[in-house]
Amino acid sequence: MDYDVLILGGGIVGCAVAYELSKYNLNIALIEKGYDVADDIAVVNTTIVYDGSETSNEVMAGFENIGSGLIREACEKFKIPYKKVGSLRIATNDAQCAKLEEMYLNAKDRGISGVKLVNDSEIKEIEPNLDIEVKKALYSKNTAIIAPYHLSIAYAEVAADNGVNFRLEEEVLNISKITTKTTKGFDVITSKNKFKCKVVINTIPDEIYVYDNNRIEEKSEEIIQKKMNYFLAEDKIKNSLKKIVVNVIDEQTFVISSPMINGGTMFGVKNTNVLDTNKGVYFSKCIVPSVTKEDISEMIREVYKRDEMVIDNSKFDDGYIRVTGKHYGKVTIAPAIAQSIRNDIVYGMNSTLKKNFVDKRREFYRFKNLNRDEINEIINLDRRYGNIICACNKVSEGEIVDCIRRPLGARTVEGVKKRTGAGYGNCHGSYCIRKIVNILAREMDKSPTDIVRNSKDSKIVSGRIKEFDEV
Numbered sequence: 001m002d003y004d005v006l007i008l009g010g011g012i013v014g015c016a017v018a019y020e021l022s023k024y025n026l027n028i029a030l031i032e033k034g035y036d037v038a039d040d041i042a043v044v045n046t047t048i049v050y051d052g053s054e055t056s057n058e059v060m061a062g063f064e065n066i067g068s069g070l071i072r073e074a075c076e077k078f079k080i081p082y083k084k085v086g087s088l089r090i091a092t093n094d095a096q097c098a099k100l101e102e103m104y105l106n107a108k109d110r111g112i113s114g115v116k117l118v119n120d121s122e123i124k125e126i127e128p129n130l131d132i133e134v135k136k137a138l139y140s141k142n143t144a145i146i147a148p149y150h151l152s153i154a155y156a157e158v159a160a161d162n163g164v165n166f167r168l169e170e171e172v173l174n175i176s177k178i179t180t181k182t183t184k185g186f187d188v189i190t191s192k193n194k195f196k197c198k199v200v201i202n203t204i205p206d207e208i209y210v211y212d213n214n215r216i217e218e219k220s221e222e223i224i225q226k227k228m229n230y231f232l233a234e235d236k237i238k239n240s241l242k243k244i245v246v247n248v249i250d251e252q253t254f255v256i257s258s259p260m261i262n263g264g265t266m267f268g269v270k271n272t273n274v275l276d277t278n279k280g281v282y283f284s285k286c287i288v289p290s291v292t293k294e295d296i297s298e299m300i301r302e303v304y305k306r307d308e309m310v311i312d313n314s315k316f317d318d319g320y321i322r323v324t325g326k327h328y329g330k331v332t333i334a335p336a337i338a339q340s341i342r343n344d345i346v347y348g349m350n351s352t353l354k355k356n357f358v359d360k361r362r363e364f365y366r367f368k369n370l371n372r373d374e375i376n377e378i379i380n381l382d383r384r385y386g387n388i389i390c391a392c393n394k395v396s397e398g399e400i401v402d403c404i405r406r407p408l409g410a411r412t413v414e415g416v417k418k419r420t421g422a423g424y425g426n427c428h429g430s431y432c433i434r435k436i437v438n439i440l441a442r443e444m445d446k447s448p449t450d451i452v453r454n455s456k457d458s459k460i461v462s463g464r465i466k467e468f469d470e471v
Protein backbone atom coordinates (compact mmCIF):
# COMPACT_ATOMS: atom_id res chain seq x y z
CA MET A 1 0.00 0.00 0.00
CA ASP A 2 1.24 3.52 -0.80
CA TYR A 3 -0.90 5.18 1.84
CA ASP A 4 -3.18 4.28 4.73
CA VAL A 5 -5.47 7.19 3.91
CA LEU A 6 -5.89 9.27 0.75
CA ILE A 7 -7.85 12.51 1.15
CA LEU A 8 -9.24 13.73 -2.15
CA GLY A 9 -9.70 17.52 -2.49
CA GLY A 10 -7.82 20.22 -0.65
CA GLY A 11 -10.65 22.63 0.20
CA ILE A 12 -11.46 23.59 3.78
CA VAL A 13 -12.97 20.15 4.46
CA GLY A 14 -9.95 18.26 3.06
CA CYS A 15 -7.49 20.47 4.97
CA ALA A 16 -9.41 20.11 8.25
CA VAL A 17 -9.52 16.31 7.81
CA ALA A 18 -5.77 16.25 7.04
CA TYR A 19 -5.09 18.22 10.22
CA GLU A 20 -7.22 15.94 12.43
CA LEU A 21 -5.69 12.75 11.00
CA SER A 22 -2.12 14.07 11.16
CA LYS A 23 -2.34 13.59 14.94
CA TYR A 24 -2.30 9.80 14.39
CA ASN A 25 0.25 7.24 13.27
CA LEU A 26 -1.07 7.01 9.72
CA ASN A 27 0.56 7.40 6.35
CA ILE A 28 -1.59 10.06 4.66
CA ALA A 29 -1.63 12.02 1.40
CA LEU A 30 -4.02 14.72 0.19
CA ILE A 31 -4.56 15.12 -3.55
CA GLU A 32 -5.59 18.53 -4.89
CA LYS A 33 -5.84 19.47 -8.52
CA GLY A 34 -5.14 23.19 -7.95
CA TYR A 35 -1.83 25.00 -7.40
CA ASP A 36 -2.84 25.73 -3.85
CA VAL A 37 -5.11 24.40 -1.14
CA ALA A 38 -8.51 26.06 -0.56
CA ASP A 39 -8.20 28.09 -3.71
CA ASP A 40 -11.97 28.47 -4.07
CA ILE A 41 -12.66 29.50 -0.54
CA ALA A 42 -11.87 33.17 -0.48
CA VAL A 43 -14.41 34.75 -2.78
CA VAL A 44 -14.52 37.41 -0.12
CA ASN A 45 -11.78 37.65 2.47
CA THR A 46 -14.35 37.35 5.27
CA THR A 47 -16.47 34.41 6.30
CA ILE A 48 -19.20 34.30 8.88
CA VAL A 49 -18.86 31.70 11.60
CA TYR A 50 -22.44 30.70 12.42
CA ASP A 51 -23.57 29.29 15.77
CA GLY A 52 -26.41 27.02 14.61
CA SER A 53 -29.25 29.39 15.56
CA GLU A 54 -29.99 30.71 12.05
CA THR A 55 -30.87 27.39 10.37
CA SER A 56 -34.02 25.28 10.47
CA ASN A 57 -31.97 22.15 9.79
CA GLU A 58 -31.19 20.37 13.06
CA VAL A 59 -28.21 18.41 11.69
CA MET A 60 -26.56 21.50 10.17
CA ALA A 61 -27.26 23.41 13.39
CA GLY A 62 -25.41 20.74 15.38
CA PHE A 63 -22.42 20.79 13.02
CA GLU A 64 -22.32 24.60 13.05
CA ASN A 65 -22.45 24.75 16.81
CA ILE A 66 -19.55 22.30 17.24
CA GLY A 67 -17.66 23.86 14.30
CA SER A 68 -17.87 27.40 15.66
CA GLY A 69 -16.27 26.30 18.94
CA LEU A 70 -13.51 24.43 17.11
CA ILE A 71 -12.84 27.43 14.85
CA ARG A 72 -12.50 29.73 17.87
CA GLU A 73 -9.92 27.35 19.40
CA ALA A 74 -8.03 26.93 16.11
CA CYS A 75 -7.88 30.69 15.51
CA GLU A 76 -6.43 31.24 18.97
CA LYS A 77 -3.92 28.39 18.58
CA PHE A 78 -2.78 29.32 15.07
CA LYS A 79 -2.98 33.11 15.54
CA ILE A 80 -5.68 33.66 12.93
CA PRO A 81 -7.72 36.89 13.16
CA TYR A 82 -11.09 36.07 14.74
CA LYS A 83 -13.68 38.70 15.63
CA LYS A 84 -16.77 37.81 17.61
CA VAL A 85 -18.98 40.56 16.25
CA GLY A 86 -22.49 39.22 16.99
CA SER A 87 -25.47 39.27 14.65
CA LEU A 88 -28.95 40.77 14.51
CA ARG A 89 -31.61 39.15 12.34
CA ILE A 90 -34.26 41.83 12.13
CA ALA A 91 -38.04 41.77 11.76
CA THR A 92 -40.00 44.67 10.35
CA ASN A 93 -43.49 43.10 10.35
CA ASP A 94 -45.57 40.67 12.43
CA ALA A 95 -44.94 37.65 10.22
CA GLN A 96 -41.18 38.14 10.57
CA CYS A 97 -41.54 38.60 14.35
CA ALA A 98 -43.33 35.23 14.53
CA LYS A 99 -40.52 33.62 12.52
CA LEU A 100 -37.90 35.06 14.89
CA GLU A 101 -39.77 33.67 17.89
CA GLU A 102 -39.71 30.25 16.27
CA MET A 103 -35.96 30.59 15.62
CA TYR A 104 -35.38 31.67 19.21
CA LEU A 105 -37.23 28.60 20.55
CA ASN A 106 -35.20 26.38 18.21
CA ALA A 107 -31.96 27.89 19.52
CA LYS A 108 -33.14 27.33 23.10
CA ASP A 109 -34.07 23.70 22.36
CA ARG A 110 -30.62 23.20 20.81
CA GLY A 111 -28.98 24.51 23.97
CA ILE A 112 -27.33 27.46 22.20
CA SER A 113 -26.66 30.11 24.81
CA GLY A 114 -26.04 33.78 23.99
CA VAL A 115 -29.13 34.07 21.75
CA LYS A 116 -32.08 36.29 22.66
CA LEU A 117 -35.02 38.21 21.22
CA VAL A 118 -34.59 41.97 21.53
CA ASN A 119 -36.99 44.91 21.04
CA ASP A 120 -36.31 48.20 19.28
CA SER A 121 -34.74 49.98 22.28
CA GLU A 122 -32.41 47.04 23.03
CA ILE A 123 -31.48 46.92 19.34
CA LYS A 124 -30.43 50.60 19.54
CA GLU A 125 -28.15 49.75 22.48
CA ILE A 126 -26.61 46.74 20.69
CA GLU A 127 -26.15 48.50 17.33
CA PRO A 128 -26.54 52.28 17.77
CA ASN A 129 -25.80 52.91 14.08
CA LEU A 130 -28.72 50.85 12.78
CA ASP A 131 -30.90 53.55 11.26
CA ILE A 132 -33.99 51.68 10.03
CA GLU A 133 -37.37 50.91 11.60
CA VAL A 134 -37.20 47.51 13.31
CA LYS A 135 -39.85 45.81 15.44
CA LYS A 136 -37.78 42.97 16.86
CA ALA A 137 -34.52 41.14 16.26
CA LEU A 138 -32.93 37.82 17.08
CA TYR A 139 -29.58 38.71 18.61
CA SER A 140 -26.75 36.18 18.77
CA LYS A 141 -23.60 37.31 20.47
CA ASN A 142 -21.81 34.14 19.24
CA THR A 143 -21.57 34.96 15.52
CA ALA A 144 -18.01 35.73 14.44
CA ILE A 145 -15.99 36.61 11.34
CA ILE A 146 -12.70 35.11 10.20
CA ALA A 147 -10.48 35.10 7.10
CA PRO A 148 -11.37 31.62 5.78
CA TYR A 149 -8.24 31.08 3.74
CA HIS A 150 -6.04 31.56 6.80
CA LEU A 151 -7.91 28.81 8.61
CA SER A 152 -7.47 26.38 5.70
CA ILE A 153 -3.78 27.14 5.20
CA ALA A 154 -3.13 26.86 8.94
CA TYR A 155 -4.74 23.38 9.05
CA ALA A 156 -2.76 22.40 5.94
CA GLU A 157 0.60 23.73 7.17
CA VAL A 158 0.31 21.95 10.52
CA ALA A 159 -0.79 18.74 8.77
CA ALA A 160 2.17 19.02 6.35
CA ASP A 161 4.61 19.63 9.21
CA ASN A 162 3.23 16.49 10.86
CA GLY A 163 3.83 14.31 7.85
CA VAL A 164 0.80 14.60 5.53
CA ASN A 165 1.96 14.54 1.93
CA PHE A 166 0.19 17.32 -0.02
CA ARG A 167 0.13 16.42 -3.70
CA LEU A 168 -0.85 19.62 -5.52
CA GLU A 169 -1.53 19.98 -9.25
CA GLU A 170 -2.65 16.37 -9.38
CA GLU A 171 -6.17 15.60 -10.54
CA VAL A 172 -8.08 12.54 -9.39
CA LEU A 173 -9.34 10.71 -12.44
CA ASN A 174 -10.71 7.47 -11.04
CA ILE A 175 -11.17 5.47 -7.89
CA SER A 176 -11.62 1.72 -8.00
CA LYS A 177 -11.94 -0.92 -5.32
CA ILE A 178 -9.13 -3.46 -5.20
CA THR A 179 -10.84 -6.70 -6.00
CA THR A 180 -8.32 -9.36 -4.91
CA LYS A 181 -9.43 -11.61 -2.04
CA THR A 182 -6.36 -10.95 0.09
CA THR A 183 -6.11 -7.16 -0.21
CA LYS A 184 -8.68 -4.58 0.83
CA GLY A 185 -8.44 -1.01 -0.37
CA PHE A 186 -8.50 1.24 -3.40
CA ASP A 187 -6.63 2.14 -6.53
CA VAL A 188 -6.72 5.89 -7.09
CA ILE A 189 -5.64 7.06 -10.51
CA THR A 190 -4.56 10.67 -10.86
CA SER A 191 -3.26 12.76 -13.72
CA LYS A 192 0.28 11.89 -12.58
CA ASN A 193 0.23 8.61 -10.59
CA LYS A 194 -1.56 5.48 -9.56
CA PHE A 195 -1.83 4.91 -5.80
CA LYS A 196 -2.99 2.08 -3.61
CA CYS A 197 -4.51 2.97 -0.26
CA LYS A 198 -6.56 1.40 2.50
CA VAL A 199 -9.04 4.25 2.95
CA VAL A 200 -10.33 7.00 0.65
CA ILE A 201 -11.88 10.17 2.07
CA ASN A 202 -13.51 11.93 -0.86
CA THR A 203 -14.23 15.61 -0.21
CA ILE A 204 -14.48 16.65 -3.87
CA PRO A 205 -17.90 18.28 -3.99
CA ASP A 206 -18.89 18.19 -7.65
CA GLU A 207 -18.27 14.82 -9.17
CA ILE A 208 -19.54 11.57 -7.76
CA TYR A 209 -16.84 8.94 -8.11
CA VAL A 210 -18.46 5.54 -8.13
CA TYR A 211 -15.66 3.27 -7.16
CA ASP A 212 -17.32 -0.10 -7.38
CA ASN A 213 -18.09 -0.03 -11.09
CA ASN A 214 -15.02 1.91 -12.03
CA ARG A 215 -16.47 5.03 -13.62
CA ILE A 216 -17.19 8.63 -12.86
CA GLU A 217 -20.83 9.68 -12.90
CA GLU A 218 -22.24 12.92 -14.19
CA LYS A 219 -22.03 16.04 -12.05
CA SER A 220 -24.49 16.08 -9.17
CA GLU A 221 -27.61 18.12 -9.75
CA GLU A 222 -27.70 21.62 -8.38
CA ILE A 223 -30.48 21.81 -5.88
CA ILE A 224 -30.88 25.52 -5.51
CA GLN A 225 -29.59 28.04 -8.04
CA LYS A 226 -29.82 31.31 -6.19
CA LYS A 227 -27.16 33.98 -6.50
CA MET A 228 -25.29 35.64 -3.73
CA ASN A 229 -24.29 39.10 -4.95
CA TYR A 230 -21.59 40.69 -2.81
CA PHE A 231 -20.91 44.43 -2.78
CA LEU A 232 -17.82 45.42 -0.87
CA ALA A 233 -17.56 48.91 0.57
CA GLU A 234 -14.42 50.54 1.88
CA ASP A 235 -14.19 51.80 5.41
CA LYS A 236 -15.65 55.21 4.63
CA ILE A 237 -19.40 54.57 4.94
CA LYS A 238 -20.89 57.00 7.42
CA ASN A 239 -21.86 55.23 10.67
CA SER A 240 -21.01 51.74 9.46
CA LEU A 241 -22.40 48.83 11.46
CA LYS A 242 -20.32 46.80 13.91
CA LYS A 243 -22.73 43.84 13.98
CA ILE A 244 -23.77 41.45 11.24
CA VAL A 245 -27.34 42.40 10.27
CA VAL A 246 -29.73 40.24 8.27
CA ASN A 247 -32.92 41.63 6.71
CA VAL A 248 -35.23 39.19 4.94
CA ILE A 249 -36.99 41.18 2.21
CA ASP A 250 -39.21 38.45 0.69
CA GLU A 251 -39.13 34.71 -0.01
CA GLN A 252 -36.53 35.14 -2.76
CA THR A 253 -34.37 37.85 -1.28
CA PHE A 254 -32.43 38.57 1.84
CA VAL A 255 -29.76 41.17 2.53
CA ILE A 256 -26.86 40.73 4.90
CA SER A 257 -24.39 43.34 6.03
CA SER A 258 -21.20 42.27 7.76
CA PRO A 259 -18.05 44.05 8.88
CA MET A 260 -15.01 42.65 7.08
CA ILE A 261 -12.00 41.22 8.88
CA ASN A 262 -9.63 43.91 7.50
CA GLY A 263 -12.09 46.80 7.71
CA GLY A 264 -14.92 47.92 5.44
CA THR A 265 -18.37 46.42 5.00
CA MET A 266 -19.58 43.49 2.93
CA PHE A 267 -23.19 43.59 1.69
CA GLY A 268 -24.59 40.31 0.43
CA VAL A 269 -27.86 40.13 -1.48
CA LYS A 270 -29.34 36.71 -2.08
CA ASN A 271 -31.57 36.80 -5.12
CA THR A 272 -32.48 34.69 -8.13
CA ASN A 273 -30.89 37.36 -10.35
CA VAL A 274 -27.41 38.67 -10.96
CA LEU A 275 -27.58 42.25 -9.65
CA ASP A 276 -25.71 45.34 -10.87
CA THR A 277 -24.32 48.00 -8.52
CA ASN A 278 -27.49 50.13 -8.66
CA LYS A 279 -29.62 47.19 -7.55
CA GLY A 280 -26.99 46.21 -4.99
CA VAL A 281 -27.03 49.67 -3.46
CA TYR A 282 -30.85 49.67 -3.53
CA PHE A 283 -30.95 46.47 -1.46
CA SER A 284 -28.02 47.43 0.78
CA LYS A 285 -29.97 50.54 1.78
CA CYS A 286 -32.50 48.16 3.40
CA ILE A 287 -29.89 47.86 6.16
CA VAL A 288 -27.65 50.93 5.79
CA PRO A 289 -29.69 53.77 4.22
CA SER A 290 -26.63 56.06 3.94
CA VAL A 291 -24.71 53.74 1.56
CA THR A 292 -24.11 55.18 -1.92
CA LYS A 293 -22.81 53.80 -5.21
CA GLU A 294 -19.51 55.65 -4.61
CA ASP A 295 -18.93 53.57 -1.45
CA ILE A 296 -18.87 50.29 -3.40
CA SER A 297 -15.38 49.26 -4.49
CA GLU A 298 -15.93 45.67 -5.64
CA MET A 299 -18.69 43.30 -6.75
CA ILE A 300 -18.47 39.50 -6.50
CA ARG A 301 -21.05 36.86 -7.35
CA GLU A 302 -21.42 33.26 -6.21
CA VAL A 303 -24.01 30.55 -6.44
CA TYR A 304 -25.86 30.29 -3.14
CA LYS A 305 -26.29 26.74 -1.83
CA ARG A 306 -27.96 25.33 1.22
CA ASP A 307 -28.17 21.62 0.54
CA GLU A 308 -27.46 19.45 3.53
CA MET A 309 -23.87 18.41 4.15
CA VAL A 310 -23.63 14.65 4.56
CA ILE A 311 -20.79 12.45 5.73
CA ASP A 312 -21.61 9.28 3.86
CA ASN A 313 -19.79 6.51 5.71
CA SER A 314 -22.16 3.74 4.59
CA LYS A 315 -19.24 2.14 2.68
CA PHE A 316 -16.72 2.55 5.47
CA ASP A 317 -16.42 -1.21 5.81
CA ASP A 318 -14.86 -1.09 2.33
CA GLY A 319 -12.76 1.91 3.37
CA TYR A 320 -14.68 4.70 1.62
CA ILE A 321 -16.02 7.92 3.13
CA ARG A 322 -17.56 10.67 1.08
CA VAL A 323 -18.53 14.19 2.10
CA THR A 324 -21.34 15.63 -0.02
CA GLY A 325 -23.25 18.88 -0.17
CA LYS A 326 -22.62 22.55 -0.63
CA HIS A 327 -23.73 24.84 2.10
CA TYR A 328 -23.49 28.55 2.90
CA GLY A 329 -21.94 27.63 6.27
CA LYS A 330 -19.46 25.00 5.06
CA VAL A 331 -16.44 26.74 6.56
CA THR A 332 -18.15 26.72 9.96
CA ILE A 333 -19.16 23.10 9.54
CA ALA A 334 -15.82 21.79 8.19
CA PRO A 335 -13.97 21.30 11.52
CA ALA A 336 -16.94 19.36 12.93
CA ILE A 337 -17.05 17.14 9.84
CA ALA A 338 -13.30 16.54 10.17
CA GLN A 339 -13.62 15.48 13.80
CA SER A 340 -16.42 13.09 13.00
CA ILE A 341 -14.40 11.50 10.16
CA ARG A 342 -11.35 11.29 12.43
CA ASN A 343 -13.41 9.36 14.99
CA ASP A 344 -14.54 6.87 12.32
CA ILE A 345 -10.97 6.36 11.08
CA VAL A 346 -9.40 6.06 14.52
CA TYR A 347 -11.99 3.49 15.56
CA GLY A 348 -12.06 1.62 12.25
CA MET A 349 -8.29 1.49 11.74
CA ASN A 350 -7.35 1.16 15.39
CA SER A 351 -5.03 4.14 15.04
CA THR A 352 -2.81 5.43 17.81
CA LEU A 353 -1.85 9.01 18.60
CA LYS A 354 1.56 10.25 17.42
CA LYS A 355 3.88 10.94 20.31
CA ASN A 356 5.68 13.71 18.43
CA PHE A 357 2.64 15.55 16.99
CA VAL A 358 3.31 19.31 17.01
CA ASP A 359 0.08 21.30 17.25
CA LYS A 360 1.67 24.57 16.26
CA ARG A 361 2.03 26.63 13.12
CA ARG A 362 5.48 27.94 12.24
CA GLU A 363 5.88 31.57 13.30
CA PHE A 364 5.67 34.44 10.83
CA TYR A 365 5.96 38.21 11.13
CA ARG A 366 3.39 40.72 9.96
CA PHE A 367 5.13 44.07 9.47
CA LYS A 368 1.96 46.07 10.04
CA ASN A 369 1.35 44.43 13.44
CA LEU A 370 4.86 45.11 14.78
CA ASN A 371 5.97 48.14 16.82
CA ARG A 372 9.03 50.21 15.85
CA ASP A 373 11.46 48.27 18.08
CA GLU A 374 10.23 44.92 16.76
CA ILE A 375 10.47 46.20 13.17
CA ASN A 376 14.08 47.32 13.71
CA GLU A 377 14.98 44.03 15.35
CA ILE A 378 13.62 41.96 12.47
CA ILE A 379 15.16 44.26 9.82
CA ASN A 380 18.53 43.79 11.51
CA LEU A 381 18.10 40.04 11.11
CA ASP A 382 16.77 40.22 7.52
CA ARG A 383 16.84 43.47 5.56
CA ARG A 384 14.06 42.29 3.27
CA TYR A 385 11.58 43.05 6.09
CA GLY A 386 12.47 46.73 5.53
CA ASN A 387 11.49 46.67 1.86
CA ILE A 388 7.78 47.42 1.57
CA ILE A 389 6.20 45.76 -1.46
CA CYS A 390 2.50 46.48 -0.85
CA ALA A 391 2.21 50.07 0.34
CA CYS A 392 -1.57 49.90 0.94
CA ASN A 393 -1.41 46.97 3.38
CA LYS A 394 2.21 47.47 4.48
CA VAL A 395 3.51 44.07 3.40
CA SER A 396 7.28 43.67 3.22
CA GLU A 397 9.46 41.60 0.90
CA GLY A 398 10.50 39.46 3.91
CA GLU A 399 6.89 38.38 4.49
CA ILE A 400 6.43 37.48 0.82
CA VAL A 401 9.64 35.44 0.70
CA ASP A 402 8.62 33.64 3.93
CA CYS A 403 5.16 32.79 2.53
CA ILE A 404 6.80 31.23 -0.54
CA ARG A 405 9.41 29.26 1.42
CA ARG A 406 7.11 27.90 4.15
CA PRO A 407 5.77 24.34 4.02
CA LEU A 408 3.06 24.43 1.36
CA GLY A 409 4.41 27.80 0.27
CA ALA A 410 2.67 30.11 -2.20
CA ARG A 411 3.46 29.45 -5.84
CA THR A 412 1.00 31.83 -7.46
CA VAL A 413 0.22 35.53 -7.16
CA GLU A 414 -3.14 34.71 -5.54
CA GLY A 415 -1.30 32.43 -3.09
CA VAL A 416 0.92 35.33 -2.02
CA LYS A 417 -2.02 37.74 -1.82
CA LYS A 418 -4.12 35.41 0.32
CA ARG A 419 -1.29 34.52 2.68
CA THR A 420 0.08 38.04 3.21
CA GLY A 421 -2.69 40.48 2.26
CA ALA A 422 -0.42 42.11 -0.36
CA GLY A 423 -2.43 43.40 -3.32
CA TYR A 424 -5.72 43.53 -1.39
CA GLY A 425 -5.43 47.25 -0.64
CA ASN A 426 -7.16 50.24 -2.19
CA CYS A 427 -4.98 50.19 -5.32
CA HIS A 428 -6.02 46.55 -5.98
CA GLY A 429 -2.42 45.56 -6.65
CA SER A 430 -1.59 48.09 -9.36
CA TYR A 431 1.54 49.06 -7.40
CA CYS A 432 2.73 45.66 -6.18
CA ILE A 433 1.62 42.83 -8.51
CA ARG A 434 4.65 43.31 -10.79
CA LYS A 435 6.95 43.17 -7.75
CA ILE A 436 5.22 40.03 -6.43
CA VAL A 437 5.64 38.36 -9.83
CA ASN A 438 9.38 39.14 -9.77
CA ILE A 439 9.82 37.79 -6.21
CA LEU A 440 7.93 34.58 -7.08
CA ALA A 441 10.06 34.15 -10.21
CA ARG A 442 13.30 34.70 -8.29
CA GLU A 443 12.35 32.36 -5.41
CA MET A 444 11.11 29.59 -7.69
CA ASP A 445 13.90 30.05 -10.19
CA LYS A 446 11.47 30.66 -13.03
CA SER A 447 10.97 33.36 -15.61
CA PRO A 448 8.40 36.06 -14.68
CA THR A 449 6.50 35.05 -17.81
CA ASP A 450 5.92 31.61 -16.20
CA ILE A 451 4.28 33.04 -13.06
CA VAL A 452 0.50 32.57 -12.91
CA ARG A 453 -2.33 34.26 -11.06
CA ASN A 454 -3.91 31.04 -9.72
CA SER A 455 -4.10 28.34 -12.38
CA LYS A 456 -2.12 27.19 -15.36
CA ASP A 457 -4.17 29.27 -17.79
CA SER A 458 -3.78 32.52 -15.87
CA LYS A 459 -0.39 33.96 -16.81
CA ILE A 460 0.15 37.53 -15.63
CA VAL A 461 2.91 38.55 -18.03
CA SER A 462 2.25 37.41 -21.58
CA GLY A 463 5.79 38.02 -22.87
CA ARG A 464 8.69 40.42 -23.14
CA ILE A 465 8.50 43.44 -25.37
CA LYS A 466 12.10 44.62 -24.68
CA GLU A 467 15.11 43.00 -23.13
CA PHE A 468 15.27 44.84 -19.79
CA ASP A 469 16.90 43.12 -16.79
CA GLU A 470 13.55 43.05 -14.98
CA VAL A 471 10.04 42.58 -16.28
Ligand SMILES: Cc1cc2nc3c(=O)[nH]c(=O)nc-3n(C[C@H](O)[C@H](O)[C@H](O)COP(=O)(O)OP(=O)(O)OC[C@H]3O[C@@H](n4cnc5c(N)ncnc54)[C@H](O)[C@@H]3O)c2cc1C
Nearest residue numbers: 009011012013032033048171172228302328329330331332
Ligand atom coordinates in the same frame (compact mmCIF):
# COMPACT_ATOMS: atom_id res chain seq x y z
C1 LIG B 1 -21.90 32.50 -1.60
C2 LIG B 1 -21.19 31.72 -0.55
C3 LIG B 1 -20.98 32.28 0.70
C4 LIG B 1 -20.38 31.55 1.71
N1 LIG B 1 -20.25 32.12 2.93
C5 LIG B 1 -19.84 31.35 3.96
C6 LIG B 1 -19.86 31.88 5.28
O1 LIG B 1 -20.12 33.07 5.50
N2 LIG B 1 -19.54 31.04 6.30
C7 LIG B 1 -19.21 29.72 6.10
O2 LIG B 1 -19.00 29.02 7.08
N3 LIG B 1 -19.15 29.21 4.85
C8 LIG B 1 -19.46 29.99 3.78
N4 LIG B 1 -19.47 29.47 2.52
C9 LIG B 1 -19.02 28.10 2.27
C10 LIG B 1 -17.59 27.98 1.84
O3 LIG B 1 -16.90 29.15 1.54
C11 LIG B 1 -17.36 27.01 0.70
O4 LIG B 1 -18.52 26.31 0.41
C12 LIG B 1 -16.27 26.06 1.11
O5 LIG B 1 -15.05 26.74 1.09
C13 LIG B 1 -16.17 24.85 0.25
O6 LIG B 1 -15.26 23.98 0.89
P1 LIG B 1 -14.93 22.49 0.42
O7 LIG B 1 -13.68 22.12 1.06
O8 LIG B 1 -15.99 21.54 0.65
O9 LIG B 1 -14.98 22.53 -1.08
P2 LIG B 1 -13.98 23.15 -2.08
O10 LIG B 1 -13.37 24.38 -1.54
O11 LIG B 1 -14.71 23.24 -3.37
O12 LIG B 1 -12.84 22.01 -2.11
C14 LIG B 1 -12.81 20.98 -2.95
C15 LIG B 1 -11.41 20.89 -3.53
O13 LIG B 1 -11.35 19.75 -4.36
C16 LIG B 1 -10.53 20.07 -5.47
N5 LIG B 1 -10.88 19.18 -6.56
C17 LIG B 1 -11.99 19.17 -7.32
N6 LIG B 1 -11.95 18.17 -8.22
C18 LIG B 1 -10.76 17.52 -8.02
C19 LIG B 1 -10.13 16.40 -8.63
N7 LIG B 1 -10.72 15.71 -9.60
N8 LIG B 1 -8.91 16.01 -8.17
C20 LIG B 1 -8.29 16.67 -7.15
N9 LIG B 1 -8.86 17.74 -6.54
C21 LIG B 1 -10.07 18.16 -6.96
C22 LIG B 1 -10.87 21.53 -5.78
O14 LIG B 1 -9.81 22.14 -6.50
C23 LIG B 1 -11.05 22.11 -4.37
O15 LIG B 1 -9.86 22.67 -3.86
C24 LIG B 1 -19.99 30.21 1.47
C25 LIG B 1 -20.14 29.65 0.20
C26 LIG B 1 -20.72 30.40 -0.81
C27 LIG B 1 -20.91 29.78 -2.15
